[in-house]
Amino acid sequence: MLDTRRKIETPEGVELMLRVAGPVPRAAAWLIDSAIHAGILIIAAFILLRFGDFGKGLYLVLMFLLLWGYFVFFEVYRHGATPGKRAMKLRVVNRNGTPVGWTASMIRNLLRAVDLQPGFFYGFGLTSMLLNRDFQRLGDIAAGTVVVFDDVPAWKTEKSNIEATPPALALDLDAQRAILAYGDRVDQISKERAEELAAIVSGYLVADDKSASKQLIGNAKWLAGRT
Amino acid sequence: MKQEAFESKYKTAWCIFEDWLEDQERRKKLAALNSKLRPSDIAKRYRDICHHLSLSRARHYSPILQQRLNQLALRGHKFLYKSKGSFLRDSGRFFAFTFPNAVRRYWKFFAVSSVLFYLPLIALIIAVQYQPTLVYSILDPELASRYESMYEPDVEHVGYERGSESDFLMFGTYVYNNISIGFRTFASGVIYGVGTIFVLLFNGTFIGVIAGHLTQIGYGSTFWPFVSGHGSFELTAITIAGAAGLVLGYSLWAPGPRSRIASLKHAANEAFPLILGAASMFLIAAVIEAFWSSSSTISAQVKYTVAGFLWLFVAGYFLILGKTRGS
Numbered sequence: 001m002l003d004t005r006r007k008i009e010t011p012e013g014v015e016l017m018l019r020v021a022g023p024v025p026r027a028a029a030w031l032i033d034s035a036i037h038a039g040i041l042i043i044a045a046f047i048l049l050r051f052g053d054f055g056k057g058l059y060l061v062l063m064f065l066l067l068w069g070y071f072v073f074f075e076v077y078r079h080g081a082t083p084g085k086r087a088m089k090l091r092v093v094n095r096n097g098t099p100v101g102w103t104a105s106m107i108r109n110l111l112r113a114v115d116l117q118p119g120f121f122y123g124f125g126l127t128s129m130l131l132n133r134d135f136q137r138l139g140d141i142a143a144g145t146v147v148v149f150d151d152v153p154a155w156k157t158e159k160s161n162i163e164a165t166p167p168a169l170a171l172d173l174d175a176q177r178a179i180l181a182y183g184d185r186v187d188q189i190s191k192e193r194a195e196e197l198a199a200i201v202s203g204y205l206v207a208d209d210k211s212a213s214k215q216l217i218g219n220a221k222w223l224a225g226r227t
Numbered sequence: 228m229k230q231e232a233f234e235s236k237y238k239t240a241w242c243i244f245e246d247w248l249e250d251q252e253r254r255k256k257l258a259a260l261n262s263k264l265r266p267s268d269i270a271k272r273y274r275d276i277c278h279h280l281s282l283s284r285a286r287h288y289s290p291i292l293q294q295r296l297n298q299l300a301l302r303g304h305k306f307l308y309k310s311k312g313s314f315l316r317d318s319g320r321f322f323a324f325t326f327p328n329a330v331r332r333y334w335k336f337f338a339v340s341s342v343l344f345y346l347p348l349i350a351l352i353i354a355v356q357y358q359p360t361l362v363y364s365i366l367d368p369e370l371a372s373r374y375e376s377m378y379e380p381d382v383e384h385v386g387y388e389r390g391s392e393s394d395f396l397m398f399g400t401y402v403y404n405n406i407s408i409g410f411r412t413f414a415s416g417v418i419y420g421v422g423t424i425f426v427l428l429f430n431g432t433f434i435g436v437i438a439g440h441l442t443q444i445g446y447g448s449t450f451w452p453f454v455s456g457h458g459s460f461e462l463t464a465i466t467i468a469g470a471a472g473l474v475l476g477y478s479l480w481a482p483g484p485r486s487r488i489a490s491l492k493h494a495a496n497e498a499f500p501l502i503l504g505a506a507s508m509f510l511i512a513a514v515i516e517a518f519w520s521s522s523s524t525i526s527a528q529v530k531y532t533v534a535g536f537l538w539l540f541v542a543g544y545f546l547i548l549g550k551t552r553g554s
Contacts, residue, residue, distance in 0.1 A: 014277040016301050053396040060399030079252060079305075097301060099309045102317055107499055114414060142495045152298045173287060180230075180289040224289060225229025 006134060006146070008097045016097060019149040023129045025088045026147055027122075032084030037066050068109055075105040081150070091150040095134075104143040111139035162214050164221035168205055176223055183220025186213070230288040237279055241299060244272050248302050273303040326504035327549040333470055333501065336477070340469035343427040344462070348435035355439030362440040365432065374437055378446045378453065398517035405461065405509040409468040413475070413502045417491070420476015427469045452527040455534035457515035459541045464508035471501035 004022070007015045044062055048055030074082040080092035080100050092100050092108075100108075115125030115137045125137035134146050167179070186194050191213075198212035206215040228236075247262045247269070264272060280296040330337060355361050362371055408430070415422025441450045478494030479487055515537075520530070 010277065010300075010304055012274050012277040014281050014300065016280075016304060017297050018301070057395030057397070057399035060396075060403060064399075064403060093305070097304055097308075099305050101310050102314070103499065106503065107495070110410075110502075113410065142492065152295070177287050177290075180287075184289045184291040220289075223230075225231035225233075 004135075008095075010097075018093070018097060018146065020134045021088075021090050021147045021149050022135045023126055025090055025149075026085075026129075026135075029082070029084035029088040029090055030122075032087050033070070033082050034084075036083060037070070040066060068112075071109045071112070072102075072105045075100050075109075076102055085147070089149060089151045090147050092145055092147050095144050095146060100143075100145055104145050108139035108143035108145055111137075111142050114138055162218045162221065164226055165215065165218040166222050167219045179216060179220050180223055183217055183224065186217055186220075228286070230283075230286075230292065233279075233283070233286075233288065234292065237275075240272065241276065241279075241296075244276060244303065245299060248299075248306060251306060252302075270307070273300070273307060276300050276303060321500070321503070322507070324549040325500045327545055329497075329500040329504070330467060330470070330545050333474055333498075336470040336473045337466060340423075340427060340466045340473055343424060344431040344466050344469060347428055347431035348438070351432055351435030352439040352442065355436060355443055359440070359443050362436055365436045366440075371437075371440060374441065375444065375446065378441050378449045380446060380449050394517050394521065397521065398513055401513035401516050402510060405464075405513055406506055409464060409502070409505050409509050412465065412468040413472045413498070413505075416472025416475035416498075417479075418476070419479050420473050423469055423472030423476060426472075427465075430465060448527065452530040452534075453520045455531055456520040456537065457512040459534065459537040460508045460515065461512035463541050463545075464505040464512060467501055467505040467508070471498040471505065474498040474501070 004020050006018045006020055008018060009015055041059075041063065044059060048059045048062075051058070071082060074080075074085075075092050081090065085091065092105075094100055094104060112125075115128070116122055122137075125139075128137045128141065129135045132141065134140075136146060140146060171179070182197060189197075194213045195210075198206065198216045201216070202208045202212040206212045206219075243263050247264045250262065276296065277300050280293070280300050283293050283296055351361075351365075366374075408426075412423055412426045412430075415426055438450065438454070441447060475491065475494050475498055478490040482490035485493060519525070519533075
């Protein structure tokens, strides 16, 4: 199935779902982090330029630390997310869902040097991500980590005052789930799209008129037990 | 039970747990203490939430509720099952225990790596004494003269390129160079170990021919005191990085009961302490090289004595430290 959800089994007996992130959001996160690096290095260059060779040595050490230590620090001490990743709502975790430790973080960042090749275009890393089920780059494979989405949907607050009405037909389980999902999503999609979707069942489940969407929402509320 | 009833019954409990998690993640320990959730109840609350997640799936409640509970359980899972490591304690344990034991466990690879490195090194030092022109079949004259200028007997800072006068700049350069070489030695082990063998032989040859040449033309009095200090750390680090590369290569030749990829992954994990320790040794070598070895004000005898102690220290570290009963 074309899905990026991965299951992890927990000791409590429930399966938790992780959604792995592909190359595009990760590349965006990396661009943001690189911009931050560039900013820091430019400011550092201005300051350290005054100190001649001592400053140059310090600059090299700073560059070394940034390219490597920056990622390790944020992954271990800030819940697996550098500022760039946090902006893209991503997080680095171990395969089993636990937060990354020192070893894993250092391995994956050490191998970043290999993933960067050729040049700085992440050619190897990108190829590895595209060939791997979990979008792991070489560093991830060696460290046993994955990058997952960490977005949390808000609790659904009931805003509409549409009355809860039972569906016109007796529905099987899949149909009930579909209507419930519609009721959940209808706030996030445009009105035209909501009408378009409701039009699929208009004529037999709901009336074939402009209020099809509202009727479906009412059905969803009833199925969820909301009064 | 309908979804609405389910939600209204348990929502408070979920929100309290979520607030508690937020406080923990943001390190607001004091706020967490004021939470309505007592520490003794945390595990039970987490198990309840897992149970609610299972129920919401089994009863086919709305996807948003399932997703919400999934995220809540995931965060709880992450918090409850994370390893509580402290950097100081973990790095202390690494250097006192993990690293020396790793080198001892892979002593055969270390021995092979040492032979591949030191054999050409010593052979060429000796050979160049009897056949001085051998240098120019391995180095080009420009490179040879550059090295000669770095180790002239009356140079102010030994080992520096003419023009750069700063200890700290050289430190930065050494750190970058040495660690890159060490890393390349290790990473090229992925090519069935052939890369590592080549890098070790090459570096041994290169260093040997330079050492031999400089001794032969009489610059030994500046060269040997210079390298003696950091040599103990740097040469050992090169051979350890080589050993790590050979571990990788060997895992591909003889994967045992695993597939080759699984064997490589396993070997990478095993070899990781070696490469991390080697990187630390390179760092120490860079410190010694930049701030101690290059100084022309310290006499050769002092440098040799210190070097002797450093070699003893390195040998003792790997032979003695971290041994537990029975290992």
